Amino acid sequence: MLVVEPMGTAALSCGDVASQTAACIGYLQSRGGNRPPSGCCNGVRNLNRLARTARDRQTVCRCLQTAAKAFSAINYRLVESLPARCGVRIPFKINPSTDCNRVT
Template sequence: MKATYPFLTVVLILLFLLFPTNYSHAENIKCNNIVRAVRPCVVFFRSGSGVTGMPPAMCCAGVSTLSQMANNTTNRATVCRCVQLAIKNMRITDATAKALPRRCGITLPFSFSPYVKCPG
């Protein structure tokens, strides 16, 4: 059975409610802002074209925002942990997750993966 967008929206809302939204004192970076940035990527992750397809422009804009947020060691660790949590909870494959920044042409200061060891 295919996951529906309303179901994924419910999962994302549950992420906001069940998990801490701020991992550190890092310039007020909150996990719900990270999840919001990658929310447009759900289509890319779930469409079956994840490794080879092109993500939507809004998805790449969100990934670019993550790159800008991870501007120092503390922020990088916070963004990494939030991304890792979001990827795990959305049950995205490692290959698809790792492909996203590359498909957007964006370099992140950490691996976009559910299995990455985040700095700090």
Template sequence: MKTTSSGIAVVLLVAMLAVHSALADISCSDVLNDLSPCLPFLQGKAAKPSESNNQCCDGVRALYAAADTRPDRQATCRCLKAAYVQVHAVLSAAQELPGDCGLSLSYNITPDIDCDKIE
């Protein structure tokens, strides 16, 4: 049986994704569920997260507490990065949200963030 280098690369990529998925306990559906009450604020339709819904900051705090390992924080970052584009979030609102909810993050979620660098 002859194996090509592209075939080996595909096998390695699938193996790496399987390991990564096994390490992270947070799913994108969890992230989106926690942040769904924040949509009015993130889309610029509310001036503050609390004006759109008190559940917004509750969801942000729950997500922050759940992302307690590096793989979870990186998985959360990837989900937020993908969701940012889908919900047409206002960049300033996305960057202000943690602080508006009383949390301090060491990074900002942007469309071009490298989630692999998050500790």
């Protein structure tokens, strides 16, 4: 039996994650205090909406971990609080030590 995903439901890529979170980089490199930019929160909410499956959420987790390593001076306290500050609940902590394979 062959199982094929319907068109339009392709898995998320790191490019998708990067494009949705690009507006957050400056905020995440700061000391915080201010609210995240609206473009950042719009991207976070859209990314949350797009990550429908456990596989998508695991991809998002891995991509965020890889991206965070690529930028200097990322404030992980701000990274962890970003979803809540943007009004989004996610089933995992955005943290370098998160085991993305366990994200559901």
